[in-house]
Amino acid sequence: MNPSPSMAIVGAGPSGLVFAQLLEVHGITDYVVFERDPSSAPGPWQQGGSFDLHGPSGQEALKNARLFDAFNSVYTRWDASRGRDAPEIDRLQLRQLLLDSVEASKIRWNHEVSSVERKESDPPGSKDNGYTIHFTNGSSVTKCRLIVGADGAGSKVRPLQRQMVVQQTSDGTYRVYFGLRVPETFYHHRSGSAVAKTEVVRQMLLSLDDFYASWAPQLKAIIANAEGPFRAWLLYRMELENTDWKRAVAPGVTLLGDAAHVSTPFVGEGVNCSMYDAVVLAERILQHCGGVSSLTNAPTVRLEKALASYEEDVFARGRDLVRRSTESEGMLFAEDAAELLLQAISGANGA
Numbered sequence: 001m002n003p004s005p006s007m008a009i010v011g012a013g014p015s016g017l018v019f020a021q022l023l024e025v026h027g028i029t030d031y032v033v034f035e036r037d038p039s040s041a042p043g044p045w046q047q048g049g050s051f052d053l054h055g056p057s058g059q060e061a062l063k064n065a066r067l068f069d070a071f072n073s074v075y076t077r078w079d080a081s082r083g084r085d086a087p088e089i090d091r092l093q094l095r096q097l098l099l100d101s102v103e104a105s106k107i108r109w110n111h112e113v114s115s116v117e118r119k120e121s122d123p124p125g126s127k128d129n130g131y132t133i134h135f136t137n138g139s140s141v142t143k144c145r146l147i148v149g150a151d152g153a154g155s156k157v158r159p160l161q162r163q164m165v166v167q168q169t170s171d172g173t174y175r176v177y178f179g180l181r182v183p184e185t186f187y188h189h190r191s192g193s194a195v196a197k198t199e200v201v202r203q204m205l206l207s208l209d210d211f212y213a214s215w216a217p218q219l220k221a222i223i224a225n226a227e228g229p230f231r232a233w234l235l236y237r238m239e240l241e242n243t244d245w246k247r248a249v250a251p252g253v254t255l256l257g258d259a260a261h262v263s264t265p266f267v268g269e270g271v272n273c274s275m276y277d278a279v280v281l282a283e284r285i286l287q288h289c290g291g292v293s294s295l296t297n298a299p300t301v302r303l304e305k306a307l308a309s310y311e312e313d314v315f316a317r318g319r320d321l322v323r324r325s326t327e328s329e330g331m332l333f334a335e336d337a338a339e340l341l342l343q344a345i346s347g348a349n350g351a
Contacts, residue, residue: 261318
């Protein structure tokens with residue numbers, strides 16, 4: 001495998017893998033996906049929940065990547081999604097579908113980025129963009145024409161574009177979710193096994209007025225009877241003013257998905273927006289640098305035009321996503337959240 005591919009995709013999540021498959025569809029093969037997970041085997045942090053993929057975004061991305069037929073063979077349409085074009089797919093099923101689409105040799109596992117270093121002495125417009133990607137395993141790659149940061153909320157690529165601050169906000173089983181505004185150490189500092197931690201958290205949720213002690217018995221019974229284990233799932237979002245950056249700051253670098261516009265999941269569109277990012281970026285690269293199987297010979301000015309055009313689109317969609325998810329977050333954590341939610345549902349159903 002080429003130790004210095006013309007394109008480095010950092011992160012093997014939905015947006016990074018869809019982008020890789022789109023490159024393959026269009027004959028661009030000189031890329032490598034770098035992923036921090038030790039292997040393709042799913043870890044416990046990747047399990048739980050499902051994605052509803054929307055027609056104009058998530059499904060459109062799969063169609064462009066020639067994966068829609070495979071999606072149709074595994075998705076489940078729950079009753080809640082009837083009447084709208086948003087079939088659901090298990091998180092792990094989507095991950096496996098996307099992994100199966102990308103050649104195994106194109107993904108380097110156990111490559112967590114520790115830093116991305118820029119060589120400031122390179123002349124403007126140089127085809128060697130002067131970046132070195134360092135990994136925690138001690139390896140590194142250099143001279144990538146394009147670095148695509150698809151590495152999520154804690155992106156190590158993002159600081160190259162702008163110092164964006166991410167603000168923390170709060171198989172056949174049923175999962176119960178509780179939205180809590182608590183310190184980050186609420187769960188992870190607790191000692192003992194997962195079972196012991198679960199029981200400590202369960203008693204805390206049921207006994208303290210700050211949580212659910214004063215709630216109706218029928219609702220408390222859900223907490224009391226849930227088998228566990230309890231798992232903390234930290235949620236992050238950007239502020240609106242941090243959802244864009246200046247193109248000239250880091251030539252040859254751009255962002256996809258949560259790395260570009262991480263939001264809380266309260267409008268159910270994060271993965272859809274992320275996958276559609278990949279569609280737009282691939283389209284812009286083909287439009288401005290088309291006809292090549294590698295970016296090695298693409299003129300820098302054309303590559304920069306492609307990235308600028310992509311980012312104009314992603315900024316608008318990212319701001320809209322963050323704005324709407326933040327508004328929904330405020331509604332769901334309000335004192336009268338139940339009433340506000342019922343009003344929103346009634347309005348959506350035309351009641």
